[in-house]
Amino acid sequence: MNYSAELKKIVTSQYVYSSIRITLATVIPCLVLSYFGLLKEYFLFPLGTSFVALTDQPGPFIRRRNSLTFAIFCFVVVASIASLVKGIIPLVLLEVIVFGMFFSLIGVYGQRLAAVGSLALVVLAIFIDGHLTGANILKSLLIFAAGCIWFLLIFLIVTTIQPYKLASQMIGENYLQLAEFLKIKANYYQKNPDFDKLSLQIIAKQIGIKNLQEETRETVFKTRTIVNESTTISRLLMLMFLNSMDLHEKLMTSESDYKKLQESFKDTTILVKIHDYLNILSEEIANIGISLQSSARAKPISDLEVHFHELNVHYYELRNKEMTPENLENFMILRQIMMRINEITKEINEIYKVFSQNVKLAKSLSTGLDLKKFMPKEEKINFKVLKSNISLTSSHFRHAIRITIALLIGYLVSLLPFLVIGHTYWILITIVAILKPAYSITKQRNLLRFYGTVAGAVIAYGLLHFIHINAVLFGILLISMILCFSLLKGKYFWAVLFMTIYVFMSFNFLNPGNVNVIFKDRIVDTFIAGIIAFLVSYIVLPVWEHTQNLDLMKKSAESNLTYFHSVMSKFLNENFDVENYKVKRKNAIISLANLSDNFQRMISDPKNQQKKLEVVHQFVATSHLITAYTASLSQYAKSNQQYPEIDSESWSKKIESEMNQVSAILNGDKISETLRMDSRLEPEESSIEDMLHKRKTELLENEHFDIRDPNKISHLTELKNIHDVLELIYDVAKEQRKVIEKYRNEEKTTLPQS
Known part of the structure; x- marks a missing residue:
């Protein structure tokens, strides 16, 4: 473990930065008051400061400012009423009921107001018995209010001086999470990996990445200084975040049949070499994240070209020595993995180039995206939303x-x-x-x-x-x-x-x-x-996680279907809209993470409330594979190459029929005969078989081509990998359909039918 890098991650993070600001905002007044011997008398001042500080959630400046202002208003009102009714038991119970219900319910408007509500109840607890206010209630309340306002002033000053700091730290944290994600993926290539443990780690990390991406989206896309200004820093931050999401997809594309891979190359060292190189890439991604968090220029910590060249030499030597007609297809899979690693390497190098903060380059960069489409949905603050939740x-x-x-x-x-x-x-x-x-x-x-x-x-x-x-x-x-x-x-x-x-x-x-x-x-x-x-x-009215499963599975199945269709549109010669594709990708990842998160919480529920736990686990696992394999397929869709040898229309109908059957079963609809027939389609791809047969014949006749260009891959290898990915998506979608048929059959008596 690189302890220096780990320490830098912590020290430069938004959490440490925020905690130091809160601590100083609270302690400095204490020191001043203590110096003049007034700390006991004015203790409510730093207390108010710390309460308001704890409601400050990451996000756009305007929302943070408004929520802090609202928090001050709520805290002062709650403290005033609690101080006035102290000791009058019936009124105290009434205020607990009113405040308890109201400040818990405002959580319907999102995490920001949920934090305000929770801290308002803490304020109620502090003032409920009146021992902190003393005899002079008005003076105590004014001191408390002044302490609350003090943090708002500090917030306004700090954000004016450093308008980009939070966004930069959050984007940096995205890269750090991606680095950890790649480290987990790298472990699939080590000797004797624990596949089940790694799968759970991947799912858990995906949840964390999704939550962080949602928070960062709101902060970046709704911060006017970033979206509207054409400064070098604002453009770079926007592009660094968008690049992080593209990198996330590239990391997902390395999904493969790891068990088969381990079996095929167990007597070689190539997989261990890949494991080591992926860890080097992980360290580079972490280095980018740390540099963003600390607002410093990122410089590569190792020469990726040299390391990747060494890995390529090892691969090509193994291929030239060991490849035969019998293991040709295994080497095609390995070649595709090498190509994906090459793309990740290029992406990291490109990020370093963008991060070099070349002013001319930055001014020419543009996202070309309608950012509103990528914003997380949130409830508007109106009474109807609150009323509908009563x-x-x-x-x-x-x-x-x-x-x-x-x-x-x-x-x-x-x-x-x-x-x-x-x-x-x-x-x-x-x-x-x-x-x-x-x-x-x-x-x-x-x-x-x-x-x-x-x-x-x-x-x-x-x-x-x-x-x-x-x-x-x-x-x-x-x-x-x-x-x-x-x-x-x-x-x-x-x-x-x-x-x-x-x-x-x-x-x-x-x-x-x-x-x-x-x-x-x-x-x-x-x-x-x-x-x-x-x-x-x-x-008291518990909400068990299993009650959320059906809706979350519906959303995940639907999102995966639309994501797959948006990728297949390129193969079907339809208009491939990059923006539409990225929106569908975002929705699929969010739906998958929400489902996975719910499953993780369900594991902690009482045993009698873990309804159909194994079935739900299988659905989560298959959903993850469909999303990952679709991400792999998308890399071909985004290239300029054409693949007429692939029977795209049949594959699209075949796979989408299985996905549509899953959605139909989840919704309680009858499966049409057309869907069943489409699922049995046999894509016509004899040309690929002919090309593969020809290549095997060449190997038998010792016609071996020692071409060592890491940027090029044979058309046959691409076709074979596209075919294999489509086959994998179909097999997993079919398995998911069987899983959900079992789920619905077992749940008929307990789950509502649509």
């Missing part, structure tokens, strides 16, 4: 009910005299943090929250027991805050651990010598909140 059929409404009930139970439990709860709000905050719309996520967060809290509390207790130098403790506080905010999205256990440490440190500065009470309260309150969150998520 129904038990809405997962958002069911979640709102769950979280409201959990908060009510948590508040009532905190009032029980025999428990002697010292910090009521810790129970409520923990409930908000743990309880998520999906049971699987709630279950996972529950455990991570408890383990992280216990570990963090033990470490913090030890630090406070043995260290009494305030400067050292303050340094630990700063580091803990930065690490907490950096890891909050991806490493929840570690985020909670460091959060607990900085909470302990904060309370120690405000009220020294109270560590024993904090230690007990923190663990007890987390334990109580965890039990409440688990029981409510399991009992």
Whole structure:
């Protein structure tokens, strides 16, 4: 492992950059207030700053600014009402119901407002018992509001100074994810690979890539300084992101029958050589990502031409020595893999060229795409959307009910005299943090929250027991805050651990010598909140993942069909619209990732709710293969070559008939006889067989051509690979149809028919 590169990935990431900004925005006022001896009196100022900071989600400047403004308004309103009704139990319960339902429901408008809603409920928890506001409520609220506004001002200043920073970091992270994706793919070529494990890793990584691409699309395509300005930086960022999506497709095209490949070349070292070279390419892609994150020029870390030449020499020597009429087709598959690797190498070199920031080149570059077609869909903010979700059929409404009930139970439990709860709000905050719309996520967060809290509390207790130098403790506080905010999205256990440490440190500065009470309260309150969150998520209107399977399978099947058809349009001599093709590609990848993500969550559901788990797993696996094989086919569609020897019309009807049957079965429709007949079509490709026979005869007669041009591939090899890919798509589509027939037969009594 390259530890230097790994460290650079972390240090230059948007998460560390954002966490440092949040930490400094929170801590600097604390230092100033502490210097004048006012920290205890004005503690709500940094608290308001940190709350607003945590609602800042990646995205276009206008949306971030608007959501921060909305968050400030919500937080001040919630804090005011909570402070005014404190101690009046009926009114407190009413406010929990109203705020719990409203701030959970606004999640229908997307992740940005969902974050605002969650933090608004945290504000409610903080102010619910009134012990932070003291006697002078107005003064406390003004201090809190000032702290909230302080972060908005910092946000406006930072984004004005660095308008491209977030977009650059997010695009860089896309490349880092692609580098990890290629590393996984490379492992298919190592000795004795674990195919099942690698398939699961590929699916999981595809989910992460899809989610990141969606976030980056919104940030890049809706940032006016990038879309509208004709500056070198704006054009380069746009092209670097579009190139990352093209590179993603090229990485998907290397899909092959790896088991057959391993069997065919198990006595050679060519596959290990490919594995090593793909890892070199992965390091180059990661290098591009790190350079983007750090806003530096990317320079190749190795000479790809030399490494690729060595790989080619090894391949050609093996071919010249070992190729026979019997293994000719295996070598054709290997030649195609070498060609794909060559294309990936060229793509990386082209990205380096674009990244060289040549001003003349940048000004001449244009995407030529209607970017609106690539934007992720999102709900418009209007009352109709909210109203339509006030129904038990809405997962958002069911979640709102769950979280409201959990908060009510948590508040009532905190009032029980025999428990002697010292910090009521810790129970409520923990409930908000743990309880998520999906049971699987709630279950996972529950455990991570408890383990992280216990570990963090033990470490913090030890630090406070043995260290009494305030400067050292303050340094630990700063580091803990930065690490907490950096890891909050991806490493929840570690985020909670460091959060607990900085909470302990904060309370120690405000009220020294109270560590024993904090230690007990923190663990007890987390334990109580965890039990409440688990029981409510399991009992109160749970939404199990298996209920989403049918709709997600329909979307995936439909998206794969339209993606395949858009690729086949070139072979059928129809108009091949690059923009339309890219939209279809995007939709197929998103649908596949959504289905895969739902399946991954379903694995964490209770056993009795993992309905038809194996069948769904088979559908996910076949969907992934269809998408990957279609991506492989698309490389031929985008070339200027013609392939009249391929019976494209028959192949198109044959494959699309299987895909249409899958959609029909999923929708509960009757399969027409025409579809069944089309599936049995036999494409007429005798010319390919003749050419293949001729080539085998040449080999028998020792007519071997030692042509070593890595940029050229024989027409026969191309034809054979197109035929093989079409055959693979058909076989997988047929297998998927059988899988879904089994699924529907078993689900007839439980799933609604369309």
